[in-house]
Amino acid sequence: MEPLTVIAVTVGAGAAVVLAPFAIGAAGFTAAGIAAKSVAAGMMASAATASGGGVLAGSTVAVLQSAGAAGLAGSTIAVVAGVGGAVGWLTATAAALIS
Numbered sequence: 001m002e003p004l005t006v007i008a009v010t011v012g013a014g015a016a017v018v019l020a021p022f023a024i025g026a027a028g029f030t031a032a033g034i035a036a037k038s039v040a041a042g043m044m045a046s047a048a049t050a051s052g053g054g055v056l057a058g059s060t061v062a063v064l065q066s067a068g069a070a071g072l073a074g075s076t077i078a079v080v081a082g083v084g085g086a087v088g089w090l091t092a093t094a095a096a097l098i099s
Helices: 003-027 038-052 060-070 074-099
Strands: none
Touching: 003 060, 003 074, 038 060
16 A cells, blocks of 8 residues: 555545544534534434434434434444545545546
8 A cells, every 4th residue: 555545545534533432423413412403413313303203212313313412422433434444445445536
């Protein structure tokens, strides 16, 4: 693997792990609950409507609220790092093809 690719994968994985909690909070999933008039509130309303009035355990909204309230679990951090690394690899590969 090229050194630039290794750097891109590493930076992508690290940035994803560091920025994920900020993105979750900015969407409205907070330690105090779902913020009013946020993206999270819209997601919760849609999920509740789709499921007949409640948010299903294990749904995307439930998982994101859990992460907003308690932080990311170790397994979630691994997935986020993997996705960030994949984005870094794709970026490095695209840059190599362009140049």
